[in-house]
Amino acid sequence: MTQESWKVALEEQVPEERAREIDTFAGQMELRRQNKLDEKVFAETRLRWGIYGQRYDNGQRFDGTKTQTLKYPAGDLTKGPGTFWDAPGMLRIKIPFGGVTPSQMEVLAEVADEYSDGILHVTTRQDFQLHFVHIEDMPDLMWRLAAVGITSQEACGNTVRNITACPLAGVCHDESFDVTPYARAMAYFLLGHDDTQDFGRKFKTAFSGCAQHACGLTNIHDFGLLAKTRTVDGETQRGFAVYVGGGLGTIPQPAKLLSDFVTEDEILPIGQAMARVFARLGEKKNRNRARMKFLVEQLGIDEFRRLVYEERALLTPDPRWTDYLEDVPKFKETPVRKPFSLNGQAHPDGFDAWYKTNIYEQRQDDYVVVYVNLPLGDLTSTQMFSFADIARKYAGDLVRTTVEQNMVLRWVSEADLPALYTELKAVGLAEPNINTIVDITSCPGTDTCKLGIASSRGLAGELRDQLTKKMPTLPDAVKELKIKISGCFNSCGQHHVADIGFFGNSRRSGNYLVPHFQVVLGGKWKDNAGSYGLACGAVPSKRVPEVLETITNRFANERIDSETFQDWISRLGKKEVRAILEPFMKVPTHDEDPSYYSDWGDTREYSLGDIGIGECAGEVVSLFSMEIAKAESNHFDGLVILDEGNYVKADDYAYRAMLSGARALVRTRYITVGDDANKIVDEFRRLFYDTKQFFDPFAGGKFAHYLFDRHENPPTQVDFDAARRLLEESQLFIEACYSCEARVNGSIVS
Amino acid sequence: MKPFRTQIKFYLENPDSVDVAHFGAVFQRWIQQTLLKELIIDVADYRHVFEGPGVILIGHASDYAIESREGRLGLTYTRKRQLEPNLQTQLRTSFELALAAAEMLEAEESFSPRLKFRTDEIEIRFPDRLNLPNKPETFDLVKDDLAAVLAEVYGGVLNFAPSAPDPRHLFSVAVHHESAAGVSDLLRQLQGSAQPG
Numbered sequence: 001m002t003q004e005s006w007k008v009a010l011e012e013q014v015p016e017e018r019a020r021e022i023d024t025f026a027g028q029m030e031l032r033r034q035n036k037l038d039e040k041v042f043a044e045t046r047l048r049w050g051i052y053g054q055r056y057d058n059g060q061r062f063d064g065t066k067t068q069t070l071k072y073p074a075g076d077l078t079k080g081p082g083t084f085w086d087a088p089g090m091l092r093i094k095i096p097f098g099g100v101t102p103s104q105m106e107v108l109a110e111v112a113d114e115y116s117d118g119i120l121h122v123t124t125r126q127d128f129q130l131h132f133v134h135i136e137d138m139p140d141l142m143w144r145l146a147a148v149g150i151t152s153q154e155a156c157g158n159t160v161r162n163i164t165a166c167p168l169a170g171v172c173h174d175e176s177f178d179v180t181p182y183a184r185a186m187a188y189f190l191l192g193h194d195d196t197q198d199f200g201r202k203f204k205t206a207f208s209g210c211a212q213h214a215c216g217l218t219n220i221h222d223f224g225l226l227a228k229t230r231t232v233d234g235e236t237q238r239g240f241a242v243y244v245g246g247g248l249g250t251i252p253q254p255a256k257l258l259s260d261f262v263t264e265d266e267i268l269p270i271g272q273a274m275a276r277v278f279a280r281l282g283e284k285k286n287r288n289r290a291r292m293k294f295l296v297e298q299l300g301i302d303e304f305r306r307l308v309y310e311e312r313a314l315l316t317p318d319p320r321w322t323d324y325l326e327d328v329p330k331f332k333e334t335p336v337r338k339p340f341s342l343n344g345q346a347h348p349d350g351f352d353a354w355y356k357t358n359i360y361e362q363r364q365d366d367y368v369v370v371y372v373n374l375p376l377g378d379l380t381s382t383q384m385f386s387f388a389d390i391a392r393k394y395a396g397d398l399v400r401t402t403v404e405q406n407m408v409l410r411w412v413s414e415a416d417l418p419a420l421y422t423e424l425k426a427v428g429l430a431e432p433n434i435n436t437i438v439d440i441t442s443c444p445g446t447d448t449c450k451l452g453i454a455s456s457r458g459l460a461g462e463l464r465d466q467l468t469k470k471m472p473t474l475p476d477a478v479k480e481l482k483i484k485i486s487g488c489f490n491s492c493g494q495h496h497v498a499d500i501g502f503f504g505n506s507r508r509s510g511n512y513l514v515p516h517f518q519v520v521l522g523g524k525w526k527d528n529a530g531s532y533g534l535a536c537g538a539v540p541s542k543r544v545p546e547v548l549e550t551i552t553n554r555f556a557n558e559r560i561d562s563e564t565f566q567d568w569i570s571r572l573g574k575k576e577v578r579a580i581l582e583p584f585m586k587v588p589t590h591d592e593d594p595s596y597y598s599d600w601g602d603t604r605e606y607s608l609g610d611i612g613i614g615e616c617a618g619e620v621v622s623l624f625s626m627e628i629a630k631a632e633s634n635h636f637d638g639l640v641i642l643d644e645g646n647y648v649k650a651d652d653y654a655y656r657a658m659l660s661g662a663r664a665l666v667r668t669r670y671i672t673v674g675d676d677a678n679k680i681v682d683e684f685r686r687l688f689y690d691t692k693q694f695f696d697p698f699a700g701g702k703f704a705h706y707l708f709d710r711h712e713n714p715p716t717q718v719d720f721d722a723a724r725r726l727l728e729e730s731q732l733f734i735e736a737c738y739s740c741e742a743r744v745n746g747s748i749v750s
Numbered sequence: 751m752k753p754f755r756t757q758i759k760f761y762l763e764n765p766d767s768v769d770v771a772h773f774g775a776v777f778q779r780w781i782q783q784t785l786l787k788e789l790i791i792d793v794a795d796y797r798h799v800f801e802g803p804g805v806i807l808i809g810h811a812s813d814y815a816i817e818s819r820e821g822r823l824g825l826t827y828t829r830k831r832q833l834e835p836n837l838q839t840q841l842r843t844s845f846e847l848a849l850a851a852a853e854m855l856e857a858e859e860s861f862s863p864r865l866k867f868r869t870d871e872i873e874i875r876f877p878d879r880l881n882l883p884n885k886p887e888t889f890d891l892v893k894d895d896l897a898a899v900l901a902e903v904y905g906g907v908l909n910f911a912p913s914a915p916d917p918r919h920l921f922s923v924a925v926h927h928e929s930a931a932g933v934s935d936l937l938r939q940l941q942g943s944a945q946p947g
């Protein structure tokens with residue numbers, strides 16, 4: 001039998017332009033293989049195709065006792081700086097507004113079977129991800145996806161990322177109108193557009209049908225569009241409130257209002273104009289300040305707005321801006337089943353609990369949305385095939401992914417629910433507890449991410465197991481809380497907008513590193529991620545379940561009437577919150593309890609140094625430990641003062657916290673540095689910044705600039721946002737001091 | 751003809767007594783002690799997924815998964831890169847590495863009770879829908895090579911037949927043998943009968 005290629009098999013099913021692009025990528029791969037294409041250029045190229053590196057692709061892996069060299073067969077050939085060619089990587093597959101059909105689901109299942117580890121992972125941007133994929137399999141994967149209208153193009157890199165939208169769009173009770181056709185039009189208009197190819201960083205866009213729910217999360221986006229209507233001369237006019245410059249990342253920033261109402265025919269050109277302004281004026285050299293939020297902050301929203309509208313006026317008209325609008329009034333989803341109510345049918349075992357949490361009654365009578373709960377966002381290829389069958393039978397093409405890493409079937413006739421539940425249950429897809437404390441969001445963390453510091457998925461899995469068992473006895477107020485977990489400070493798990501968030505970090509204990517999670521409390525998921533939680537203290541990873549139980553018990557017992565978790569945290573105050581956490585912060589020595597020194601779901605010793613067991617100096621409190629405690633204290637006091645409304649003083653404490661952190665490091669080399677701020681900053685710069693010893697392996701010198709910027713440019717005015725931001729920065733600076741000290745002064749291999 | 755990937759699954763006896771979580775520690779130790787003579791990269795934990803890949807030892811050319819697809823716990827070996835010149839050699843390598851891993855797992859004293867793999871029934875899958883789609887005629891493409899390798903492993907003629915009815919699923923073959931020896935004996939037999947492919 002002659003082996004044909006997927007390209008030959010599918011070429012006629014793929015649009016010419018897409019086919020050409022895949023060929024171009026395959027050509028670039030070959031050039032890189034022959035070392036005729038620079039590795040940095042190839043890295044950005046593959047990122048724009050959604051192809052990310054994965055942990056250990058630099059050929060190093062800590063095995064729990066020592067760092068092993070992974071000798072990939074292709075030798076020195078790389079697919080980017082420090083990224084070996086043969087190392088397995090990740091492919092992110094864009095699913096605009098999360099809309100996916102059964103035919104597409106089947107192809108996704110096929111490629112997971114053949115190129116990955118059989119797992120499909122739903123992300124917080126409604127994408128799918130495949131892990132452990134070889135670079136050489138990517139062109140075949142692209143052909144197969146393209147043949148069913150899916151692309152991974154611009155899923156990563158400095159591009160317009162997947163455009164997200166509410167999974168209830170079109171069936172929600174509260175929306176102004178269905179945003180689906182607008183999200184689709186925006187996604188394909190900006191994909192590959194000439195004006196979106198020269199960004200310094202990514203550009204995230206989201207659509208929401210209403211202001212009060214979180215489904216669209218417009219507040220955390222570079223470009224958020226919130227559906228609205230208005231009446232003009234007796235006619236109802238559709239449009240969007242447009243928000244810009246929001247984002248999570250290391251320092252979260254709420255979006256600002258660009259316009260209260262942009263008419264529907266103007267959203268694409270406004271998006272294009274904004275892309276041009278971002279490309280022209282956005283930071284390009286310093287990646288850490290290159291997101292749109294920094295440009296909006298630097299220019300001010302009024303100037304940013306002026307520039308966008310000025311740019312808009314200069315654009316050459318493009319028929320695509322409005323062509324799609326002709327079809328919008330006709331846009332209608334067609335259910336495959338007639339609407340009938342449940343009408344007293346017998347309920348299978350487990351049905352009632354599932355119905356209570358996983359069903360959303362559409363505004364269309366007798367139709368419901370069914371949520372499918374995916375643990376940690378994962379499902380197998382086998383489940384995906386079965387799910388495609390079930391979807392085809394009960395919902396047709398009307399399936400979507402969600403930003404909470406689940407999936408939904410829309411337009412399900414309520415009468416079908418018992419049969420549907422039985423079929424989902426048979427393939428393990430009928431877990432209840434959607435939108436509850438059990439339904440935890442997590443980024444990949446140390447499982448596969450190169451930036452991961454702690455095991456977010458390991459922790460999420462553990463909490464999910466424990467909470468599932470406790471669920472029947474939890475108070476309702478606790479059941480409704482949201483938990484979100486990131487493996488590092490970069491917020492991919494969206495920990496800032498959960499009631500209870502965690503992000504991974506580490507602390508040194510003697511010659512060992514101990515995985516920790518920073519506890520972030522009081523974020524708001526509702527109102528499109530209406531406000532951000534604050535970091536309250538780091539606890540050892542292994543104590544997080546106890547911390548969670550303590551906090552939720554206190555909340556259940558102490559809340560007044562229908563007080564929200566955010567209000568309770570606010571009423572409690574930072575001092576009391578800190579007091580709750582403090583008993584859990586102590587780390588026993590390795591001899592006392594070695595379990596603290598490995599992470600959830602990973603039996604390896606967490607970053608054990610070459611010195612090994614027996615030379616542990618965990619009982620000795622170092623000078624650094626004493627000094628850094630002052631920084632922690634300054635930061636904490638700043639949080640308390642912020643609550644009291646004294647923003648100037650809070651800013652000062654944040655600055656002092658960073659100075660104390662810098663001093664703690666400097667004193668490990670220059671013990672008599674003294675207290676003069678200029679001297680501390682100068683010595684910190686000389687000893688730790690100029691030598692790059694303070695540099696994070698991935699963020700570089702970013703955190704040092706938080707100190708330098710504040711030291712060199714003290715603010716003339718401080719408002720809540722500014723003080724809060726500096727406190728966030730100071731907290732990250734302190735974390736970086738811990739990491740630096742562990743790297744430089746501790747004999748730790750990590 | 752060489753397929754893109756091949757998979758061989760040996761089922762575990764008494765699966766209810768097996769602590770799947772423990773495989774994470776075992777596989778990590780295999781990496782620490784470089785017990786496998788090939789490039790191994792990581793351990794992936796998917797125990798949270800229904801009838802999923804469980805715990806996988808991820809390598810460059812091989813994956814070793816303790817998985818429970820269709821509710822049946824076993825060791826699935828995947829040959830991932832096309833390093834062999836033809837199907838027969840690829841199958842032989844796959845069997846050798848799968849049996850060697852099964853033997854090592856059976857020797858693991860940290861499992862209580864000790865693990866035991868069944869050899870009277872195995873499944874062979876071909877993750878290659880381009881060249882080996884799940885159609886009746888595909889069987890003709892693989893049966894001679896499969897028969898030859900199975901004869902080397904089991905020392906005789908075996909019954910085997912396509913086993914996945916859903917055409918979307920991978921082309922699979924179920925192998926049955928009523929009085930098969932243990933994995934160590936099969937491995938020795940295969941190694942003793944090794945011949946160029």
